[in-house]
Amino acid sequence: MTIVTDLTSRKADTAAPLIDPLADRWSPRAFDPAAVVETETLRTILEAARWAPSANNSQPWRFIVARRGTAAFTKLHDAMAGFNQAWADSAAVLIANLAETVDAEGRERPWARYDLGQAVAHLTVQAQHEGLHTHQMGGFDAKAIHDAFDLADSLEVVSITTIGALGDVDRLPEVLREREVAPRQRKTLDEFVTVGE
Structure with missing residues (x-):
């Protein structure tokens, strides 16, 4: 097994050419705790989500955006596994x-x-294009988030996205550090694509 030591580029070994933000995208856990996402950059990332396709143009996505150091960030962080x-x-x-x-x-x-x-995917690719990284999470207490932000019953908390700049992998606990540097793997196209005639 090849261990990756340079995490600044983990370009995917694709079977067909992809645009750079897709080929370069991966999900780090080591973020720079001093990095800041500028307001205009964050606005651009959210604008990408805004223009995602949706059934009947219903645009049923909603986002709670929380910057590090805010009460909202603490509420989301506290609800995570x-x-x-x-x-x-x-x-x-x-x-x-x-x-x-x-x-x-x-x-x-x-x-x-x-x-x-789809909206989160658009947001993710735009963030990558802006030189940032994202990581999607499902390990959280949805009810705690629902209650902390007094959300309407019609809203379901589906996932949490982290956004930031790459940090020092050595700051991670050992088990996470191992996952951070492990080789990237994907199934082949033949394993999940059926071509109908």
């Missing part, structure tokens, strides 16, 4: 990703989570 708390406190920004699963008339929005996923 301990495994994620161990590293996410160094991120510059935490974003809780919410899906509006019921519209204003009380009708179910069956594609809301899918649409939110």
